[in-house]
Amino acid sequence: MTVPAFLNTIEQTGFSIWIRESESVFAYYFILVFHTIGLSLLVGTSALIALRLLGIAPSLPLLPLRQLYRLIWGGLWLNIISGILLLFAYPTKALTNPFFYLKLALVGLAVWVMMSIERRLLGDASDVDPAMLAKARLLAVGSLLLWCGVVGTGRLLAYTSSYILYGKIM
């Protein structure tokens, strides 16, 4: 497979080089820190909501859980922005790795599940419908598994790349 040349163009921009090579603590690792904080907010809050739907802490009311979605979407935006910056630093490394696309697909599915939970289960009509309850458990399990998949494939990106930079095979 030929690696598209525009990835090289991105890597040679001053900004990309700065993120990668600067010895400042505010460069690459600073962005990674934000990616980690975003992950912990996004996955941690989603896990709490999923566990509640699976029967942990049944006395916790469902409706106010909607407020926690500010953490979920805040974490997601933090990770979209920090993720784009990380992609800017190592575009070839990420885009030539199949796990990168798998991770994005899993993020998309997990976000869809979290939106479904917010819309269908934490809505104003909090009447407990048995059919809904079965769906709640399915969505909760789905959310937990998908987020584990996101974390796992994300971590694999660090160890499974074929290229580190354009033209530089690992």
Add this chain to the structure above:
Amino acid sequence: MNFAHLHLLLNHFPIIGTIVGFGLFGASFLGDGRHTDLRRSGLIVFAVTAFVTIPAFVSGIGAQQMLAGDPVVSAVIERHEGAALLTLWVVEITGALAVIGLWQSHVRPQPTRSTLIAILLCSIVSMGLLARTGNTGGDIRHPEVGRGENATVIEGTIGAVVHAFEPTPDKFSEAMVASKWWWAFMMSMHFIGLSLLIAGIGILNLRLIGFAKQLPIEPLHRFFPWALAGLGINVLTGMLAFIGMPEYYTFNAAFWFKLLALMLAGLNVAMFYVLGTFERVKRLGAGEDAPFSAKVIAASSLVLWFAVAISGRYIQLFQETISTDLD
């Protein structure tokens, strides 16, 4: 101060802590066996001991580097390290069981019988293994206690039996780093553990500060065991990673900063319960504001746990930030 000082400073705490914890815990069964305060104290001491055992264990690698070179000393050190590698897990399991016992005494009148028996057995095994780890450690620079100048490692009968269960340090390290898939799995679990900590402690702290105030405290606190499970996953995967690349972490300033933040975060959690803050906030319902003292503890908890995560992320950048030239 160097790593030898640090190791000598820390390495008595696991032994003393386990003995004191055992004394308190064991005494709680005497008489009518209903000394719940004694039992609780014993369990807290076991949990604290398991926490402090982490820096005690990891400081050993730096201390070892200071004595590198002498083949007799190296063999004695390797035996001590093997003993420590076995003891570590039993001490950590004792601490984890003690935390489970403390949680059980929170949600029911007292811990279950099986938890109590498991804690008793593990703490007894801990004491035996700690005695051996202490002895083999003492042999490293106290030749007058045992053998002469040109001694090799000689095991007694009990020592030989225990030694059969002790990992060989180099092989243990190799097993951890042999496969990138295993390493990636451990690191993934480490991030999942972090997320569970946020689910069980982070969100409770945010609620105490005033975020999402419609959530009542007591039901939210039901997720606390999930944070403990996350912490357990992270201590396990973190220690396995350390064993995989001990020098990489030992001479890394970010790693030691992370451990310091972790110890303070643990202290913060202990204060939340021991100072009675939890008792004051647990009945807070929807919309009710937590007292200022609780907000201070919650805010410092958030700062400390994120300090642990952030310094962990900086370990890769801070390679070889502590001099390996220790003279």
